[in-house]
Amino acid sequence: HGVVTWVGEDAAGRALHPGARVTDLRGAFVAPGFVDAHVHLSATGLHLQGSTLGAPSKAASLEALRTHAAATDGVVVARGWDPERWGGAVPTVADLENAAPGRHVYAARIDEHSAQASSALRATVPRLATLDGYHPELPLTGAAHDAVRVAAQDALSDAQITEAQRAALDAAAADGIVAVHECSGPEIAGARDFALLAELGHPVHIRRYWGEAVRSAADAADLLDRTGADGLAGDLFVDGSFGSHTALLHAPYADADTCGTAHLDQDAVTAHVLACTEARIQAGFHAIGDAAVARVVTALAAAVERFGVPRVAACGHRIEHAEMVTPEQAESLGAWGVQASMQPGFDELWGGEHGMYATRLGAQRAATLNDFALLARNAVPLAFSSDSPVTPLGGWAVVRAATTHHTRGSAVSPRAAFAAVTRGAWRAGGVRDGVAGTLVPGAPASFAVWEVGDLVVRAPSDAVQRWSTDPRAGVAPLPDLSDGAPLPRCLRTVVAGTTVYEAG
Template identity: 55%
Template sequence: MSESTDPNRTVLLRRGEVHSPADPFATAMVVERGQVAWVGSEGAADAFADGVDEVVDLDGALVTPAFTDAHVHTTATGLALTGLDLSDAPTLGAALGLVRDFARSRPGDTVLLGHGWDAARWPERRAPRRDELDEATGGRPLYLSRIDVHSAVATTALLDLVPGVRHADGFHDAGPLLGDAHHAVRAAAFDAVTPAQRTAAQRAALAHAASVGIGSVHECGGPHISSEDDFTALLALAAEGDGPRVVGYWAEQNVDRARELGAAGAAGDLFVDGSIGSHTACLHHDYADAAHTGTAHLDAAAVAAHVVACTEAGLQAGFHAIGDAAVTAVADGVRAAAEKTGLARVRAARHRVEHAEMLTARTVADFAELGLTASVQPAFDALWGGPDGMYAERLGAERAARLNPFAALLRAGVPLAFGSDSPVTPFDPWGAVRAAAFHRTPEHRVSVRAAFTAHTRGGWRAVGRDDAGVLVPGAPADYAVWRTGDLVVQAPDDRVARWSTDPRSGTPGLPVLAPGAELPVCLRTVVGGRTVFVRPGE
């Protein structure tokens, strides 16, 4: 299989399976000047063969729209890919050993950076202590974020570089850093990353995204997450056109500044609360394993003011809200904004809520009425859900079973956009589709087809584009080519169990994604007609 990287060439792909609502039996596709020009059958493709610049023999491969990852932290993802990753460390002792080895291997780093520890999965059930990290690093500065990136541990040497941090909110001498203390230490750690290191990390993250069939990412930046230089450098890098598209969101209440930075919205991780794993998600009732309700950063009045400002400026607003109290504050705030600006204007703006894990029947209905997009991460349930998971430990089994109600959101008509929150969970779009279809709480499961749509077309709709994320004539030629097994059609009245290979269904097939089944392998990713990834040997 070969294919040009020139987006202006006309290319015919044939002898495959093309996932297109325009023709559920399509086996061929023509791409012209960065757009899908035609989809159809193999026999009809003969009429195009002499008028194209290139013919690609798919050899039975599946062609789908490229995935969109609707929540990404690109530089942090790249640093995790190229640096210290503790997500697979099975014990605290193993994690400390990895820290020790990493420090020895990077003698020239001003600050050592690592990510991914999760004490809830370790038998020791505790975070690394500062004295243990001081010993493992030989007294060097180290920043080590928890898997949810809402808390971190650091060495004494790094704390000494941050004046006043020991008196900041969220500083704990014997435990992980939270809140303002965490933000200050994280800023100091990432300030030590040179522009060259940052570019290398961004390239690594985007290249990895392309390698798993992702054609677009939504970057969630902000002053408490990265930096303005990081954000604008990423947008400039993406504009070169050598990788996935990047839509940038800047999480600041200064709407004018978000616009100046080139953001699509003053949105993304504009924190209303924190995370469940770090006990900082804001709840209506106490945590099951801690006598408090978490942390609130914005109330309904602040949400309303921001939504009004964004709506009047023609920008998307968006908020990070995980706990039920935080999600309620967002819904109440957006409703108050709609009373001021008019419901139609608020709905047309397609404001977003990131994560939105703890929803009630009332807030689901509010999301639908207010036109809010739920930007959600199915991998969270796969990683932390179930009766024995972290959610149940933090919230109790009854509350945990109500988290991430994807089916209820879809039934209410709430638009879904799937993402990874990488580096919190890795780029793995087919894994996310499977996680949504096989949710640990059965009543929250959605069909594979609905999950696939949320991870392709849903991401485009979340940025206001209804003409993309699907392979039909006139749509952007953003697609991926996959090596996969049999394609099946899910029965329309059954979310998971009943499948059919009968072509008379008139519905495009998708790969078998049942637990244990091998996931598709990406052979090629194309963005706007330009090839951005080719698997070696293809």
């Protein structure tokens, strides 16, 4: 009935359950199902359906856009262009016009915090040229980007949105993911998309976050009621991203004369945390740069002062991304039970001495980013995720990225990383029963079956978590996730006892 009833030796299990159906997995590996704690389902689905600009060159990406546009009716949504892969180049308005003449085209950067828009799409946004982040030919950022994104979403039909959401959830199930946290909001996917997702009825569990600031407990309760959201958290933007020069910094970028973009001031951030804490609603923010993280920590401190630590911890407030956290801030976050929802794939893509982070911030600041070990040492609950479509869905890839950090001393062990995409991610989504994300009697029977090579017990030399490799210690091994080792292949995904994916 959807619950684990026995884990142990065959003989005892068969004696206790003589009528049970037996499935021989022929040596496959069974593990708790993954939870992706930060996704954007419609954007992911559209990306999976072929709207990609992620080719190694600008010319190849624009040719792919031309092909996709020719096969697509209505608005053309494309994603994934990255100047780091294109030798610094970016798509221009003229590029989009050449690839899809006269069409409404929205082409998002890989980090989803800036985008190029065709002339036809730009023309649908009144007073676009007056908004912050506007440029007549180059990609749009800030308020200008938000406006064209909303215009592109409004041009999608209900059927297109639902089809994209279902495609994303099907892909999640095919990779052993049993639950996702949708991070939406007015400028992200919009109220219509959010409502359609609530009606979808997919077997993968969906926790829906709505990122809109409130100023009172009554406002928080009313917004939660109107949207049907599970929390007023997720991508409530305090700032933007490093790649788009919009993450909010105390000191200017190394390669641009700006400190980034502030979407919420300190007063608004504090008001939201206080309102949600009073209403006992989970709050959270998108905060990447050090100045953005500082605003969130200051707001949480105000809530602790007014309501006390137990009340704040009981709400399970979240920080999404949390890329620049100081040791002092980590200590406070751990003491207050605030959860860090982070994306190891970001360091894999953009870390290292020659990566985008170092270009944007300089080597010294870049080396402080995404310090998973710092947060773990300070007992900050970790939930790892993909932020799909920014990085692809895939739990094992997330685990491997968390253990192979570019900065020595910032990685965590494979078992700590695995916990952050299973138990930790369930906890970040408000499930605190002590068994979700495990395979023990009484736990939900949500698991995946994997084709694997070697199973190993390994801790990187600089990992925060250690354990004995002596088999007598009873430490369960994990698949070999070292560089060059093939990632496990999902054979079956089961949610609450029901198979939702089975490999052909």
